[in-house]
Structure formats: structure tokens, C-alpha cells
Amino acid sequence: MKLHTASEVISLAKKLENESAKLYRDLSRRYVKDGDVFTAFARENEANIVQIERAYYGVITDAIEGGFAFDIEPDDYTFEGVPSQDTSRSDALDRASAIEEKISRFYYDAARQSDVLMADIPRAFRLVAKKRDNRRARLKALLNSP
Amino acid sequence: MALLEETIKEVRTIKNFIGGEWVESKGVIQDVINPATGKLIAKVPISTGDEMNAAVKAAREAFPGWRTTPPVARARCLFRLKELLEQNFEELSRIQTQEHGKTIDESRGETRRGIENVETACGIPTLMMGYNLEDIASGIDEYVIRQPLGVFGIIAPFNFPFMIPLWSGPYAVATGNCVVVKPSPEVPNSQMRLAELIEEAGFPPGVWNVVNGEREVVNAMLDHRDIKGIAFVGRTATARDVIYKRCGETGKRVIAQGAAKNFMVIMPDCNVERTIPAMMTSFFGNTGQRCLSGANLLIVGEDEKFYKDFLNQVIDAAKKIVIGYGLDESVQMGPVRSKDKKERITGDIESGIKEGAKLRLDGRKGFKITGSYPQTCFLGPTIFEGVTPDMKIAREEIFGPVMSVMRAKNLDEAITMCNASQYGNGNAIFTSSGKSAREFQYRVVSGNIGINIGIVAPMAFFPFSGMKDSFFGILHTQGQEAARFFTESKFVIQRWL
Numbered sequence: 001m002k003l004h005t006a007s008e009v010i011s012l013a014k015k016l017e018n019e020s021a022k023l024y025r026d027l028s029r030r031y032v033k034d035g036d037v038f039t040a041f042a043r044e045n046e047a048n049i050v051q052i053e054r055a056y057y058g059v060i061t062d063a064i065e066g067g068f069a070f071d072i073e074p075d076d077y078t079f080e081g082v083p084s085q086d087t088s089r090s091d092a093l094d095r096a097s098a099i100e101e102k103i104s105r106f107y108y109d110a111a112r113q114s115d116v117l118m119a120d121i122p123r124a125f126r127l128v129a130k131k132r133d134n135r136r137a138r139l140k141a142l143l144n145s146p
Numbered sequence: 147m148a149l150l151e152e153t154i155k156e157v158r159t160i161k162n163f164i165g166g167e168w169v170e171s172k173g174v175i176q177d178v179i180n181p182a183t184g185k186l187i188a189k190v191p192i193s194t195g196d197e198m199n200a201a202v203k204a205a206r207e208a209f210p211g212w213r214t215t216p217p218v219a220r221a222r223c224l225f226r227l228k229e230l231l232e233q234n235f236e237e238l239s240r241i242q243t244q245e246h247g248k249t250i251d252e253s254r255g256e257t258r259r260g261i262e263n264v265e266t267a268c269g270i271p272t273l274m275m276g277y278n279l280e281d282i283a284s285g286i287d288e289y290v291i292r293q294p295l296g297v298f299g300i301i302a303p304f305n306f307p308f309m310i311p312l313w314s315g316p317y318a319v320a321t322g323n324c325v326v327v328k329p330s331p332e333v334p335n336s337q338m339r340l341a342e343l344i345e346e347a348g349f350p351p352g353v354w355n356v357v358n359g360e361r362e363v364v365n366a367m368l369d370h371r372d373i374k375g376i377a378f379v380g381r382t383a384t385a386r387d388v389i390y391k392r393c394g395e396t397g398k399r400v401i402a403q404g405a406a407k408n409f410m411v412i413m414p415d416c417n418v419e420r421t422i423p424a425m426m427t428s429f430f431g432n433t434g435q436r437c438l439s440g441a442n443l444l445i446v447g448e449d450e451k452f453y454k455d456f457l458n459q460v461i462d463a464a465k466k467i468v469i470g471y472g473l474d475e476s477v478q479m480g481p482v483r484s485k486d487k488k489e490r491i492t493g494d495i496e497s498g499i500k501e502g503a504k505l506r507l508d509g510r511k512g513f514k515i516t517g518s519y520p521q522t523c524f525l526g527p528t529i530f531e532g533v534t535p536d537m538k539i540a541r542e543e544i545f546g547p548v549m550s551v552m553r554a555k556n557l558d559e560a561i562t563m564c565n566a567s568q569y570g571n572g573n574a575i576f577t578s579s580g581k582s583a584r585e586f587q588y589r590v591v592s593g594n595i596g597i598n599i600g601i602v603a604p605m606a607f608f609p610f611s612g613m614k615d616s617f618f619g620i621l622h623t624q625g626q627e628a629a630r631f632f633t634e635s636k637f638v639i640q641r642w643l
Binding site (some may be wrong): 003005006008059060061067092114117 | 426468
């Protein structure tokens, strides 16, 4: 079922951030050498939630189109959680990068759909999406390092 | 989709808040029903005139101490209140959804708007400053100071149970006055919770009082000599013929905001993709129960294709609106507040049919409620086509999710139609032409004007204006005008001999 209201899109954003944080915490335990990077990602996810909620709760009013600004298919952005124990490091990094790409796409799509209609929220979404683009570059760099 | 947890969990009998005490009323008790679920959520007293008089007495007694409290100290009480409101933001929002029926996004929006008024009133040391000029003649200086007047009454409607008393209350107390708030007995929980937080914020007893009730307490408020002014929001007949008139008779200041019949003017050069969601929000947000809702959709131009395409897109979007309990995050439109209101709106729809308007979407039937809830207060969106200015549905406020579609040959005719309305609250134009927008803004007689904005709600630091039969008074709620309304200008001229 598609999501149309700001409230449910914010809830989806939080869910994606929390699931992705869980993934990175697990990876930090499993791949100790890269642990600092993954832990930083997990912390950044928590900061992203604060940033998004701050934008939403700060600008939500009945003057903007909170109930009608989105047309999001949540299934397009869901991802499998933590890779299994026997997943290799390179596969895990690949998986993390694919997840980042999905989440980034969610934020860009949500920002584009709600542009003009949702005041500061699209801007917050784009900022988080941009962070995710940077993450993918970091993940690629890790993949290329032994 | 997830149903958010309800915050009103038990049925309480609401008390009045008088002189810092929670006082049981002697009045008859009335049920407060959640319009979506049909469940009893509270019991509210219909208080007596004597109880209102007791609240005014408490406010009058608190006034001397409060008015001599420095503005900066009064502002600090408001800062504490602002923090408490932020901490309890979600609870306050869900209470509104439970008692009013609006969606959670709408309730959160209402909470934010209310808090913004508290924030703005925190600037009272600056807002209530006077002005001066030295040497108006050699050696003589002159200045103006602003002083509070005493006790003010605030009478609130049902459609924004949390926010509307905050359009005026924070400015009243920030300037050193004391207030008695009368919430709508249909939705008393939000104001009860607000009063609890005001108590927690450390306002002295008697500065903020709440008396629940109906006509008897309003009459007591209007008659009371110690009430210096009233801020009212409600129906035009009450605003004009009761509140404004009797405040005049008893020498009270008055802000009386009435009804509306807002036009959304669609120019052929508008951004259609962005305008459709704005129309959904304007006409069907808050289930059409707000004085800034779109009522008449006025499509301009003789381009048949544009007209048909635009209208069909509006109808398609309205058909897809998710209806249900506002605590379900997927819901885009909740129920109307009560069965009586639904029946009144249904009567207006029938009147439109009788007058010959073409019913393109019938909100009385055929809509689906998400979840298992009684039909009692639910309506779907209704859209009439071929509405003419003489029809009742084009002229009178419906206060429900009903859109009347009209046509105008050009912008000039559209402006003439807007101006023929007895109301002047929140009219808007949708266009990509600066010239058309400027013309609309300049000529339309309306207190609030929207340009590509369908709900013309001013921020807290701007006045909530209104013209014609939508407003009676001079100064408005919110911001600087509210600070002026709640203070008297005292002029001093001095010469030292």
C-alpha cells in the first residue's frame, strides 16, 4: 500500500534508519578492523532521525500539504537485514552499499515528490540522501582496501 | 499501517481550573465522544454562571501581582511552558485527534501552530515596548507606555481545540493580564492538558483559568464588569450579533472572528501537478472544518479542455482520499466532529442537489472507511459542479468536506465573484503569473490572501486577519496586534521645573 501522508513517510524514514543502524552495529562487531567506520555510520543514522524529525515537527502545519504530498511505494525501499554469519566481508560491503543506494533513492524520491509542498522537509531529505551518497563512496573505498 | 497509541486512556470528568485549583463543577455533565471510534473519552461539565464569576474573581485577584511581575519574568514562565509543550508535543497532538477526529499530521500541525504563539509571546519585553520623543517643545519630553488592562475572556470553537486559545492567551498573560478560557465542550481535553502544563510551568494561581461550559458561562463573561475584553472565534451570527454587540454595550475590547466562504481561484497558467494536492488539503483537510478551508473552487478561463482536465484530476484525487481514524498514519481525512454536524452537512448537500448543482462526487455514500469504525460521523469528499453564485452552497459556510465548483470567464470576473461574498477570510489564487497574483492580492477584499497556498494561515508573528462578515473588531489575534489589543497606551508628557 502506497504512502501518502507525511506522518507515514517519516515513520518509514525512521524504520530505514533504524534497520540500517542495526546492520552497521552488527558489521562493526563482525569486522573489527572496519568497526569504527560502521559504528560511525550507525551513530549518523541516529542523528539522521533527529534531523528528519526536527524538520518535520518544526514545519508541519495545516497550511502545507502534509496529507497529500507523497506517493511512496514502501516495498521499493525495503531491504534484507543483517547478512548471515558466513557472508564474506566483500559481500557484506556490497550488500551495505546496495542498501545505501536504496535508502538514498527513498530520500531523493520523497524529496522530489514533496518539493514545494512540504517546506523544509525535502531539504532535510536531500541532506540525508547526500550523506548516503558519501557513505557509498566510503564503502567502495573499504571494498578496495584489503 | 500502524495505529498510533491513544493518549486518553481513561474516562475522566473534567474539572474547571480556577485560581490554581482544579474545581469540580456543579453543572450538568455531558459526554465527550471520540467521533471516529464512537467511544466515550471524557465527561465535561456545563458550568454555571457563578462558576464563571468565581474564575473572573480569581483572575481579578491575581492581576495586581501579575501585572507588577517584570515582563522578562512573565516571559520566563512562557519559556518554561514552551519547553513543556515541546516535551508533550506528541501527547497533545494525539489528544486532539482523539477528541476532534483530525488526522495526526493535522493535529501535529495544530500543536506546532499553538507553540509558535507561545514562542512569539516570549518576546513580550520587546513587543510591548512603548516609544518616546524628547523635546516635543523645548525641555518637554513625551512618551507612551503600554499597560495591561486586567482580565480577558477567551471563547474557543471546536475545530482547533488546542491552538485557537493560544492565538490570544499567551499575549494576554505576557502583557500582564489574566485570562479565563472557555473551551468548546465538544473538545475540552486539549485545554485541560494545556492548563495542567501552564500550572507546571509555574504561572501564579489565577493568571490562567479554564471554565467549561456553554451559553450560560459566555453570558456571564459578557456581563461581567471585570472582564475588559474578549477574544472569540466561532459562527458569524454569534460573533456579530452576540459577542461584538454586547462587548460594545459593556465597553469591552473585542476580537470576534466569524465564518468564511473561501474561494480558491484557479488560473489556466497554474502548476497543475502542485495545485491538486493543495486543493485536497484546502477543501478536505481537517474534514473541511476550518475557517480557512477552500469552499468554492473557481476555475478561470474559457478553455474547456483545461477546465475538464483540471476538474477530473481534482475528482480523481478526492476519490482516492483515505478516510478513517486519524491515529492511523495512512488516513488523510478523519470524521466530522459529531453526528449532528454530519447531518447538517448532509442537509447542505441535499440543498445543492435541489438547487440544480451537478453532484460529481457524493460524500454521503460509497466511500470506504479504513479500519472498523462506525459510520456515525464519517463523510466522504463531495464535489458539486455547475454551482452558481446565487446557490446556497456557494454563499453559506458548510464547514465540511464539500467543494462547489464554479467558473469565471477571466480574472476580473473571478475577483468580482470573490468580492460579492459576504465573507472575507482566506481567498487564494493559483497562478504562475505575478501580474495576476498582484491583481488578486490588491483587489480581493479578504483578510488573508494566498498565492499558490490553499490554507492561508498566518504565522504567529503576523495577525490573523479577516474582513467583512468574517471579522468584527479592529485589532487581531497573534503577534504585535495581539500585544496591542491586550494593552492600553498611556501617554506621559513631562517637564522638570
